[in-house]
Amino acid sequence: MRISATCIALAAALAVLAGAGAARAQDGMAVVKHRQDTMKRMGEDLKTIHQYGQGKADQKKAVAAAADITTTLPKVPELFPKGTGTAEFPGKSGAKPAIWTEWDKFLGDEKNTAAKADGLLAQIKAGDKAAALSGPGKLWNNGCQGCHKSYRQKI
Numbered sequence: 001m002r003i004s005a006t007c008i009a010l011a012a013a014l015a016v017l018a019g020a021g022a023a024r025a026q027d028g029m030a031v032v033k034h035r036q037d038t039m040k041r042m043g044e045d046l047k048t049i050h051q052y053g054q055g056k057a058d059q060k061k062a063v064a065a066a067a068d069i070t071t072t073l074p075k076v077p078e079l080f081p082k083g084t085g086t087a088e089f090p091g092k093s094g095a096k097p098a099i100w101t102e103w104d105k106f107l108g109d110e111k112n113t114a115a116k117a118d119g120l121l122a123q124i125k126a127g128d129k130a131a132a133l134s135g136p137g138k139l140w141n142n143g144c145q146g147c148h149k150s151y152r153q154k155i
């Protein structure tokens with residue numbers, strides 16, 4: 001009797017734990033999805049700014065796109081809670097584990113990109129079409145990709 005009661009208690013405890021694990025995995029997957037969607041949106045923003053340079057989008061749209069990037073980048077650290085990288089979500093996330101062992105460097109890459117994005121926003125607000133043409137590529141190469149090269153892997 002005693003043994004089976006213990007067994008039942010143990011089984012119940014394990015079931016609760018399994019449930020919690022599943023919930024955590026689901027939450028983690030939601031974090032990964034949200035962060036990838038946010039990153040993709042910044043990619044679209046870069047295209048919109050470039051289109052303004054080409055005369056295919058108006059300045060208002062380009063300013064909104066550049067402003068979206070400048071307000072989103074400072075929130076990037078929040079998009080990367082521990083336990084949501086390639087180790088936990090292989091094939092789903094491309095966030096390398098080094099992010100969490102080199103957190104300060106990761107933050108540095110975010111700040112570097114944010115500073116460059118602020119500069120681009122000012123140029124777009126001033127109606128600088130040449131900057132709208134060349135700026136997105138420069139921001140991508142000298143900002144976004146600085147972080148991606150160290151901390152993102154293809155999935």
Ligand code: HEC
Pocket residue numbers: 032035036037039040042043046069076092093094095096106107109110113139140143144145147148151152153
């Ligand atoms: C501080 C680091 C960092 C900065 C800055 C950064 N990214 Fe990312 N980005 C990542 C990481 C890490 C991933 C992989 C996320 C994942 O798959 O979980 C990623 C993924 C992406 C993806 C792929 C999303 C997908 O659907 O898989 C795009 C597109 C992207 N970033 C665009 C940008 C753009 C545009 C900028 C600059 C305006 C930028 N990123 C700045 C770290 C960064």
